[in-house]
Amino acid sequence: MSFNKYASIHSVIMKKSLHLQLYIRKMTKKLFIFLTFTFCILSDSLAGYRTETFNDAYKSLQVKVYGIDMSEPTIFLDSDDRIEISFDEMSRTPRDLVYFVEHCSALWESSELDKIDYLEGFDQQDVTDYEYARNTTFDYTHYSLLLPNDDVKMTLSGNYVVKIADREKPDSVLLTACFCVAERLVDIDAEVKSNTMYGINTKYQQVNLELGFDKLGVTPSDRELITVVRQNVRWDNAAYLNIPNFTRANTLIWENDEKLLFDAGNEWQKIDFSDKINYNGDIRRIQFHRPYYHVEVMPGFYPAKPDYEWFEDQDGRYKIHGQNITSYYDIDYSIVHFAYKTDWEWPDGFVFVAGDFNHGYLNERNLMKWNNERKQYELDIVLKNGGYNFQYVFLPNGERKASPDRLTISHWQTENEYYIYVYYKRLGERYYRLIGSKKIKNK
Structure with a gap:
């Protein structure tokens, strides 16, 4: 074999080898990205039930207090307020849909209580309120339901999930809608400050929190209490508290707690x-x-x-x-x-x-x-x-909390809402009560 022919074959082999290496690198990167993103999604899903649809045919799922647009889906056990759940199926052929109501823990997992413990009425009910879209480019059917209603009433406070399914396949849930029923047994005093452990007027906001339990009649122990603080509509950076910084009489205090230090972000x-x-x-x-x-x-x-x-x-x-x-x-x-x-x-x-x-x-x-x-x-x-x-x-990669630093500049002046939920499970009880809920703003 001549040298030139050998060199030509060697050149072809090297080019193919280089292409193979580049292909392997490319596929390895894609596999890494896929596995990392899948891990993030799976980690997020371990948090329990959440408001979501499991089929792209269902859109515009909203859960709110009836009659109040853009409201947090929380009602009080002693009020006449109701929760409205609405959604669209992108079809003009209506399904025979049914819904189930389930009580959940503070972390949105099933409380595993008997239905009779938290519901008055019958659980499996038809979704009967629907209308066809009119004069639209997209065909859809609009569904809605209100809770409580003449058929179902919640009797305990806490977190609830509504599962909606086709009557013919009740085990195949099409969507879930989450809401809260609260009591008024804790005094919630909270403020948002720009004076944090990282300085004054930087990129952070500090939430300070006091919970007073005079109405409850007892101060919960660390094992009996879970307090959740959310910033705006986000769940990825929610804070979960049980051990306070200070205790005073029947009051638990979180002051300058690092768990309640939030990136201020920017206006939406x-x-x-x-x-x-x-x-x-x-x-x-x-x-x-x-x-x-x-x-x-x-x-x-x-x-x-x-x-x-x-x-x-x-x-x-x-x-x-x-x-x-x-x-x-x-x-x-x-x-x-x-x-x-x-x-x-x-x-x-x-x-x-x-x-x-x-x-x-x-x-x-x-x-x-x-x-x-x-x-x-x-x-x-x-x-x-x-x-x-x-x-x-x-x-x-590998995180569950989104960072504002890459795509925007975080400013301490940013107006944010913070939602506070206080859950109590007395030792020996089988479920978490939601004994208080409050929304605060920094402006």
Whole structure:
């Protein structure tokens, strides 16, 4: 064999070897990203029940206090308030749906109580309130139900999950809706401060908390109490407390506790496409490409602007509404296009579009994908027309808590809501009572 022929064969082998190495590296990276993201999702799912749909045919799942838009789904046991659960199935063929109500622990796992312990009435009930969409480009059927009602009433405080399924397949749950029923047995005194262990007026907010138990008649021990503090609609950075910093008489005190130190973040971005002509917020344009409307959101840019700018937002929530439309089943859907521009793809984590439209969670439904040609992360979501708050957030590999530092600048002035839930399980009892709930704001 001549030297030239040998060299030619060697060159081909080396090129193929190089291509194989590059392919292996590429596939290894993809496998790593897939396993890391799957781990994050599975870790998140271990937290118990949550408000979510298990089929893409179900959209716009909302759980709120009846008659109060954008409200936290919490009612008091001694009140006449009711919880409203509503959703759309993207079909004009209605299903024979049924719902089941289950009591949960403070961590949203089943309390494993008998139905008779926490329900008055019969558990398996039909979802009878539904309407067909009218004059919309998307076909759908709108469902809703109220709790308590003439058939079912909750008799204990605590966390509850409603499971909705097809009557013919009651074990195959289509969606779950979570809400709380609270008592008024604890005095909750809380404040938000910018004076933290990391300095004054930095990028953090410190929540200080006092719980008074005079009404309960006993001060719970560390083993009997779980207090949960959430920032806005988020669950990834929720704080879970049981051991206080100080105790005074019947009062437990958390002061400058590191678990209650939150990144302040930034104000939420907003879009409102309830009117296809007079739209507002961060929308570049709305166009009709048969058969649907498309909403193009103005892209986010890296790096973020360093200066703080206040504007009124809804702290991550959204409101479904249409111009001169009063019925939910007359409101159309649109395909909303999000984009976040940067010069490169980040290998150390994931980018999401976050907000209450995805119930505050980070999963495959609001995960943005990298477009190397356009040098941007992209996500297309089908959303019902209305006004929405959203944020671009970064989730580092292997973490469950999103970081604001990559995509935005965190400012201590940012207006945030904090939700406080106090759960009590007396030694010997089988379930957690929700003995108090409160919302506070830093402004």
